[in-house]
Every structure is written in C-alpha cells, then in structure tokens.
Amino acid sequence: MSEHATPFLPFALPDIGEEEIAEVVDALRSGWVTTGPKTRQFEADFAQYLGSSEADPLQAISVNSATAGLHLALEAIGIQPGDEVITTPYTFTASAEVIRYLGAHPVFVDIDPATFNIDPEKIEAAITPRTRAIIPVHFAGLACDMTRILQLARQHGLKVVEDAAHTLPSRHRGALIGTLQSDATVFSFYATKTITTGEGGMVVMRDKALAQRCRTMRLHGINRDAFDRYVSKTPAWYYEVVAPGFKYNLTDIASALGIQQLKKADRFQQRRQQMAERYNAALADLPLILPPKATIAGDSHSWHLYVLQVRPEAGINRDQLIQAMADRGIGCSVHFIPLHLQPYWRDTYALKPEDFPHALQVYQGAFSLPLYTRMSDADVERVIAALRDILRSAA
Numbered sequence: 411m412s413e414h415a416t417p418f419l420p421f422a423l424p425d426i427g428e429e430e431i432a433e434v435v436d437a438l439r440s441g442w443v444t445t446g447p448k449t450r451q452f453e454a455d456f457a458q459y460l461g462s463s464e465a466d467p468l469q470a471i472s473v474n475s476a477t478a479g480l481h482l483a484l485e486a487i488g489i490q491p492g493d494e495v496i497t498t499p500y501t502f503t504a505s506a507e508v509i510r511y512l513g514a515h516p517v518f519v520d521i522d523p524a525t526f527n528i529d530p531e532k533i534e535a536a537i538t539p540r541t542r543a544i545i546p547v548h549f550a551g552l553a554c555d556m557t558r559i560l561q562l563a564r565q566h567g568l569k570v571v572e573d574a575a576h577t578l579p580s581r582h583r584g585a586l587i588g589t590l591q592s593d594a595t596v597f598s599f600y601a602t603k604t605i606t607t608g609e610g611g612m613v614v615m616r617d618k619a620l621a622q623r624c625r626t627m628r629l630h631g632i633n634r635d636a637f638d639r640y641v642s643k644t645p646a647w648y649y650e651v652v653a654p655g656f657k658y659n660l661t662d663i664a665s666a667l668g669i670q671q672l673k674k675a676d677r678f679q680q681r682r683q684q685m686a687e688r689y690n691a692a693l694a695d696l697p698l699i700l701p702p703k704a705t706i707a708g709d710s711h712s713w714h715l716y717v718l719q720v721r722p723e724a725g726i727n728r729d730q731l732i733q734a735m736a737d738r739g740i741g742c743s744v745h746f747i748p749l750h751l752q753p754y755w756r757d758t759y760a761l762k763p764e765d766f767p768h769a770l771q772v773y774q775g776a777f778s779l780p781l782y783t784r785m786s787d788a789d790v791e792r793v794i795a796a797l798r799d800i801l802r803s804a805a
C-alpha cells in the first residue's frame with residue numbers, strides 16, 4: 411500500500427444513524443435491557459410494516475437470530491426425527507442446520523441458474539412419504555416462485571417455511587414476502603443484512619397457535635415472558651414451564667436498533683436498487699453474467715446481495731478476480747459455497763459436487779460486489795473502475 415492509499419472499501423457495513431443511537435440510549439437509560447417494551451413495539455411495528463390488519467392479522471415473533479427463528483418455526487410445525495425437509499444447497503448453512511437440530515434430514519434440490527433459487531420444477535421428484543416441509547430461500551432478495559411452491563406444497567400436504575433472511579423488503583406478485591400463504595417466514599437482522607439489530611430475527615405467521623408455540627419455545631418453554639411477569643396482575647414470581655424450550659428472545663437494546671432501522675427499510679432498498687442498476691449498466695459489456703433480475707410481474711428485489719459470475723472467456727478466474735479487487739482495496743465476497751461441498755453436509759449425506767450441477771456451476775464463477783447504503787456514488791464508481799480495469803488487463 412502506498413502512503414496515500416485510498417481507504418479500504420469493506421464488503422459490507424451497517425447503516426446506523428443518530429436515530430438508532432438515541433433509541434438504544436433510551437433503552438439503556440430505561441433500566442429495561444432484555445425483552446420488554448421496545449421489543450413489543452418492534453414486533454408491532456414489524457407486523458404493521460408488512461400490512462397486518464384486523465382483517466388479516468400477522469403475528470410477528472422476535473428472536474435473537476434468523477437461525478433461532480427457523481428452528482422455532484420448524485419445531486412449531488411439528489418436524490420430527492427422521493422427517494425430510496426440502497431446501498436448496500445454494501444457501502447459508504443455517505437454512506439446513508435447523509433441520510438437523512430436530513433430527514430431521516434436509517433433501518437438497520438444485521437451483522434454477524436463472525434465479526439462483528430452488529428450481530420448483532425439480533421439487534416434486536424429491537418428495538417422498540417422509541417429506542414434511544419445504545424451506546425456500548429467496549436468494550439475494552429475489553423472491554422464489556412462491557405461487558408454484560405453495561401450489562406444490564398444498565398438493566402434497568407439505569408445510570412451507572420461507573427463509574427470508576435476504577428479503578426485507580421483496581415482493582412476489584405484488585405481495586410483500588412475509589405476507590404469503592406459507593406457514594412461517596423468517597427474517598434476519600444480522601449485521602450485514604438489509605436492516606440490522608446486530609444479531610436478531612423475526613418469525614412472521616398467521617396461525618395463532620403456532621405463534622404461541624414459538625413464543626413459548628423462544629423463552630425456555632415458559633408461557634409468559636419476563637416483561638409480562640413484570641406488568642401483569644398475576645404474581646410476578648409465578649410461571650409455568652410447559653416444554654424444554656430454548657433461549658432465543660431478542661433484547662430491548664437490539665429491538666431499539668430495529669425500531670429505527672425498520673423506518674429506513676424502504677429508503678435503504680431504493681438506494682440499493684439504484685446502485686444495482688448503476689452496476690448493471692456499467693458492467694453489461696464485460697465478460698460477466700449479471701445478477702438474476704425479477705422477471706415475474708409484481709416481483710421486486712431487495713438487492714441484499716449483488717452476485718456476478720465471471721465468464722470462462724474472461725481470462726481470469728473468480729479467485730484471482732477477488733484477489734485483484736482486494737489488491738485495489740475493495741472487499742468482495744462469495745455467496746455461497748454450496749452446502750453439498752461443505753464437509754459436514756457432503757460426508758453426512760454422501761453428496762458429490764455434480765449432484766447439484768447448477769449450484770456448482772454458479773458457485774464456480776460467483777462473486778459478490780459491495781452494495782450497501784453507506785457507499786457513496788464515488789464508492790460505486792470506484793468498484794466499477796477497478797473491475798473494468800482488472801478485466802481489461804486479463805483479456
């Protein structure tokens with residue numbers, strides 16, 4: 411690095427403003443730092459954001475990660491040891507590990523290379539008498555063809571839990587993800603996601619009994635939370651343990667962040683979309699495959715991730731390209747290393763790389779450019795210039 415090197419542009423940064431800081435300070439000064447009033451407000455705000463109404467009420471259940479939320483949702487729908495749950499190999503390991511938490515088995519179905527999402531046309535062939543559920547993952551924030559997936563699930567009596575870690579906000583046929591007819595939808599507020607609480611997640615569902623099960627299981631299997639014990643008329647010391655639950659509740663410190671981040675979710679999405687459009691226009695003539703776009707009418711993209719593929723004729727491979735970007739001070743990443751290549755999944759289910767040829771092929775060329783709201787237009791142009799320069803030298 412030279413003395414006057416431009417600062418490193420990280421792959422991702424959270425966008426935390428003074429509003430979030432003030433709300434967190436308010437939580438800290440209140441004396442209530444675990445699950446309490448801020449968490450209740452965040453849940454209410456989240457349900458309202460998705461359009462919950464008296465006619466169509468949505469239950470929003472906060473949790474301390476999307477992984478926890480996926481686990482709770484699968485537990486609530488009754489996944490048992492030996493059951494099979496269909497999901498994609500082109501995802502983060504959390505989507506599948508939660509299936510193993512319950513002693514059930516993931517059955518991977520390859521992606522459609524045009525969307526990077528699970529290929530609905532291949533799901534049917536993977537259904538066996540043991541199949542209980544499907545976990546579609548809306549990769550990068552582009553919605554799966556949920557119309558088709560929900561139709562298949564209904565035909566075969568399967569539950570659907572959407573992994574919506576990337577999708578706040580995305581739409582399918584005009585409807586926000588989180589409001590479709592699946593059994594549960596799970597959002598992530600991890601540090602790099604579209605809105606963040608540091609760590610956190612939200613389970614959204616309509617069924618009140620399922621929601622109650624999630625609420626109980628997120629806090630030790632106790633049927634009332636600490637705040638309820640604090641404010642309700644029943645003696646504060648009294649509670650009942652009805653199941654061996656988990657410790658998955660979200661703190662008020664995190665929820666304070668979430669309350670303010672949620673207010674910015676639409677503005678953040680618009681900015682990411684603008685940056686994605688600039689990348690699309692500026693990179694179209696290069697030996698790259700641009701990211702999948704929404705093609706179904708009424709679908710929209712959260713642009714959580716901007717994932718390109720290097721074409722074989724580029725004269726440089728993906729690993730070299732990421733290194734060359736790093737040498738120019740720009741952080742890139744890879745989403746994702748397919749699960750069937752990971753030692754645990756590969757060895758447990760005797761999976762071979764060519765079992766999921768589309769996931770394998772996309773992965774071999776895939777790299778993600780930085781795309782987050784803290785980036786300036788100049789940062790976006792810097793990324794474009796670096797990539798153009800690297801590919802020009804490689805040609």
Ligand SMILES: *Cc1c(COP(=O)(O)O)cnc(C)c1O
Pocket residue numbers: 474475476477478501502504505547573575576597598599600609610611
């Ligand atoms: C980040 C992520 C998760 C897990 O989210 P956490 O909130 O970190 O538990 C699950 N699925 C996908 C696809 C993700 O990218």
